[in-house]
Amino acid sequence: MSDPVLLEITDDIAVIAIANPPVNALSHSVRQGLDAAFAEIARRDDVKAAVIYGTDRTFIAGADIREFGKPPQEPFLPDLINRIEACAVPVVAALHGTALGGGLEVALGAHYRIAVPSARFGLPEVTLGILPGAGGTQRLPRLAGVEFALEAITSGRQIGAEEALAAGVIDRISDTADIREMGLSYARELIASGAQPRRTSDIAPEPVSPDVFEQARAKLAKKARGQLAPQNCVKAVEGALSLPFAEGLANERALFQELMESDQRAALIHAFFAERQVAKVPEINGVEPRAISRIGVIGGGTMGAGIAVSALLTGLQVTLIERDAEAVSRAETNVAKILQGSVKRGKLTQEKFDAIMREAFEASAEYATLATADVVIEAVFESMEVKKEVFTKLDAICKPGAVLASNTSYLDVNEIAAMTTRPQDVIGLHFFSPAHVMRLLEIVVADETAPDVTATGFALAKRLKKVAVRAGVCDGFIGNRILSHYRKAGDGAVLAGASPFEVDRALVNFGLAMGPYAVSDLAGLDIGWATRKRLAPTRDPREVYAEFADRLCEAGHFGRKTGKGFYVYDDGGQTPNAEVIDHIAEERAAKGIAAREIPEQEIVDRYMAAMINEAARVVEEGIALRPLDVDVTLLNGYGFPRWRGGPMQYADTVGLEKVLADIERFAQEDDFLWQPAPLLKRLVAEGKTFADLNNA
Ligand code: CAA
Numbered sequence: 129m130s131d132p133v134l135l136e137i138t139d140d141i142a143v144i145a146i147a148n149p150p151v152n153a154l155s156h157s158v159r160q161g162l163d164a165a166f167a168e169i170a171r172r173d174d175v176k177a178a179v180i181y182g183t184d185r186t187f188i189a190g191a192d193i194r195e196f197g198k199p200p201q202e203p204f205l206p207d208l209i210n211r212i213e214a215c216a217v218p219v220v221a222a223l224h225g226t227a228l229g230g231g232l233e234v235a236l237g238a239h240y241r242i243a244v245p246s247a248r249f250g251l252p253e254v255t256l257g258i259l260p261g262a263g264g265t266q267r268l269p270r271l272a273g274v275e276f277a278l279e280a281i282t283s284g285r286q287i288g289a290e291e292a293l294a295a296g297v298i299d300r301i302s303d304t305a306d307i308r309e310m311g312l313s314y315a316r317e318l319i320a321s322g323a324q325p326r327r328t329s330d331i332a333p334e335p336v337s338p339d340v341f342e343q344a345r346a347k348l349a350k351k352a353r354g355q356l357a358p359q360n361c362v363k364a365v366e367g368a369l370s371l372p373f374a375e376g377l378a379n380e381r382a383l384f385q386e387l388m389e390s391d392q393r394a395a396l397i398h399a400f401f402a403e404r405q406v407a408k409v410p411e412i413n414g415v416e417p418r419a420i421s422r423i424g425v426i427g428g429g430t431m432g433a434g435i436a437v438s439a440l441l442t443g444l445q446v447t448l449i450e451r452d453a454e455a456v457s458r459a460e461t462n463v464a465k466i467l468q469g470s471v472k473r474g475k476l477t478q479e480k481f482d483a484i485m486r487e488a489f490e491a492s493a494e495y496a497t498l499a500t501a502d503v504v505i506e507a508v509f510e511s512m513e514v515k516k517e518v519f520t521k522l523d524a525i526c527k528p529g530a531v532l533a534s535n536t537s538y539l540d541v542n543e544i545a546a547m548t549t550r551p552q553d554v555i556g557l558h559f560f561s562p563a564h565v566m567r568l569l570e571i572v573v574a575d576e577t578a579p580d581v582t583a584t585g586f587a588l589a590k591r592l593k594k595v596a597v598r599a600g601v602c603d604g605f606i607g608n609r610i611l612s613h614y615r616k617a618g619d620g621a622v623l624a625g626a627s628p629f630e631v632d633r634a635l636v637n638f639g640l641a642m643g644p645y646a647v648s649d650l651a652g653l654d655i656g657w658a659t660r661k662r663l664a665p666t667r668d669p670r671e672v673y674a675e676f677a678d679r680l681c682e683a684g685h686f687g688r689k690t691g692k693g694f695y696v697y698d699d700g701g702q703t704p705n706a707e708v709i710d711h712i713a714e715e716r717a718a719k720g721i722a723a724r725e726i727p728e729q730e731i732v733d734r735y736m737a738a739m740i741n742e743a744a745r746v747v748e749e750g751i752a753l754r755p756l757d758v759d760v761t762l763l764n765g766y767g768f769p770r771w772r773g774g775p776m777q778y779a780d781t782v783g784l785e786k787v788l789a790d791i792e793r794f795a796q797e798d799d800f801l802w803q804p805a806p807l808l809k810r811l812v813a814e815g816k817t818f819a820d821l822n823n824a
């Protein structure tokens with residue numbers, strides 16, 4: 129392996145190049161190399177300045193996350209940065225790409241910072257469940273002010289070069305294309321002007337009112353409910369004001385260590401790598417995707433309009449097909465409305481909006497206009513009959529090699545593919561609502577789907593900035609199949625004695641964005657009702673079927689859109705619907721169930737055990753390739769708290785024995801719903817975890 133840190137002395141300037149692809153992370157060998165370089169500079173008397181820069185695409189993008197959780201090896205980053213800062217000659221950081229986390233901390237330890245206009249900066253540690261543990265919480269407030277630092281560190285957001293310059297994070301922006309030359313010419317200028325080292329730790333931070341910290345804490349308690357890292361970030365920045373520099377650093381270190389040992393850190397780092405690992409699908413390894421520039425979307429309702437917008441925003445041409453002229457005009461309005469929302473939020477200019485509507489988007493009732501589309505995504509009603517009719521038409525019209533995709537939520541993609549003479553070109557592309565916002569895309573691979581069609585699905589997802597997960601064909605694929613099971617566990621808890629409102633509250637307290645009953649109100653209770661009716665003929669007579677949601681639907685209460693569902697919606701507020709309690713009481717009486725009190729923890733245990741158990745089946749059947757694919761699905765499509773890493777990571781954290789024991793306990797009440805998945809039993813017997821399967 130080539131040297132990750134190269135030192136050359138040129139014109140009395142020590143030039144230190146970091147070459148540790150792909151992102152120049154501060155791996156052990158890089159820290160060693162930097163440490164040795166600064167030791168060498170200290171030894172020599174012919175060096176008048178130093179420049180640090182990153183080769184290839186970026187400066188340092190942070191600590192090497194793969195080393196987290198392993199025994200730390202010297203030199204430690206905080207000591208290394210102190211050594212850089214202590215250097216007796218001016219040190220310049222020449223910045224491009226992304227200077228993130230430990231990378232930005234190295235730059236803050238340097239004495240002067242120069243960057244190209246496209247460079248981006250940030251301390252994203254909080255998103256990994258930790259805090260900037262190498263002086264970032266002490267140096268950034270000194271350079272850019274406490275309030276700026278608090279916001280940047282607790283949000284972890286990326287900051288552009290202009291903003292960084294205005295805030296004092298960097299000293300200069302330069303257009304020089306050659307990064308090494310950019311650093312060198314700045315260093316030469318500093319030497320010529322007699323500039324001295326300028327240490328960030330020497331700056332006295334500007335005092336702020338203690339209210340600033342209190343307000344930050346209160347805001348984060350709401351926005352980052354349940355999370356440790358943002359609160360520790362506040363404490364660390366507070367230390368920058370209240371403590372001398374060295375003590376502030378020690379305080380930061382202690383708070384960092386506490387987070388390093390937390391389950392939340394392990395979960396967030398699992399999520400980071402899982403979202404990258406999920407695109408590694410053996411069957412498309414080395415397979416070239418088909419070219420995509422023109423997309424067809426069929427159906428311009430909730431999903432079709434969102435899918436069209438998602439494609440339009442990334443520069444694709446979109447033709448949207450609806451049933452008749454009236455529906456075409458409704459679809460056009462739907463698309464324009466969503467795009468206008470982007471204009472209002474400042475994400476899209478009015479000129480760009482006009483150009484998209486004029487040049488990239490067309491809506492029509494003529495299927496023939498799809499003849500040139502590279503990918504056609506069907507998003508018509510969730511009815512096999514309608515879908516079959518559509519795919520028969522597509523088969524007759526679309527050019528050879530066009531990818532024919534269905535956005536079905538539950539239906540059999542093999543059956544849909546069989547309507548065409550080209551099943552190898554048919555795939556499921558399951559978007560989530562709202563499709564222009566939600567990051568998840570399930571790529572449903574049918575029996576005959578060609579690998580380059582699957583590769584095209586992944587390539588399209590990347591272009592649309594979505595996280596794609598490969599799924600096999602079954603009722604509901606990965607996410608909705610698991611959802612239908614944990615929803616039944618929620619209903620089971622309600623029949624046993626909890627109210628839907630208690631279930632929602634318990635799960636929100638657990639960290640879900642919304643409780644399941646509030647979510648069904650939002651999605652429309654009619655959707656689940658239609659699925660339950662469709663599946664009724666195949667329902668096992670042993671299933672304890674909860675009817676209370678059907679009672680609401682029969683009364684015409686479909687949730688938010690009708691003003692009433694599990695909750696009543698008026699004046700922008702939401703209150704529990706008392707009618708639900710009556711329906712439940714009647715149902716319990718009819719079923720002979722004596723309600724008992726269900727503690728909050730039991731609600732969570734039931735819900736999670738059902739989720740994990742069905743997820744284990746989904747993995748065992750190959751519907752999901754690995755446990756991590758389930759985690760990515762639930763994290764990005766179902767509001768599962770990221771800081772818990774997904775259901776499989778959560779299962780490993782609490783222990784698979786406990787999950788199995790819970791299932792066996794609940795089975796005493798309902799042994800049809802609660803049958804342990806064979807994979808779960810096997811892993812427990814073998815003393816293994818889901819993580820072992822990810823790494824297999
Ligand atoms: N450590 C180890 N590997 C990393 C890494 C890191 N900090 N950052 C990225 N990688 C790896 C990725 O896993 C990926 O590997 P594979 O190709 O094997 O999947 C590869 O580098 C490329 O990454 P991306 O696919 O994400 O590339 P991108 O161009 O889309 O994004 C990026 C580049 C913006 C740097 C992005 O990777 C990123 O945000 N990385 C994390 C940055 C970060 O959080 N830094 C802070 C680390 S914590 C820290 O520094 C703590 C401290 O104070 C001591």
Ligand code: NAI
Nearest residue numbers: 427428429430431432450451507508509510536537559561
């Ligand atoms: P919707 O009812 O809002 O829109 C369907 C649209 O399809 C209507 O505008 C209708 O006019 C049009 N349409 C029906 N038949 C057509 C035909 N033969 N040719 C052209 N257009 C036709 O439905 P929604 O919610 O957009 O769902 C569409 C599909 O997406 C369904 O398969 C659904 O299961 C799936 N889906 C829905 C999600 C949701 O949250 N709504 C989430 C993910 C997938």
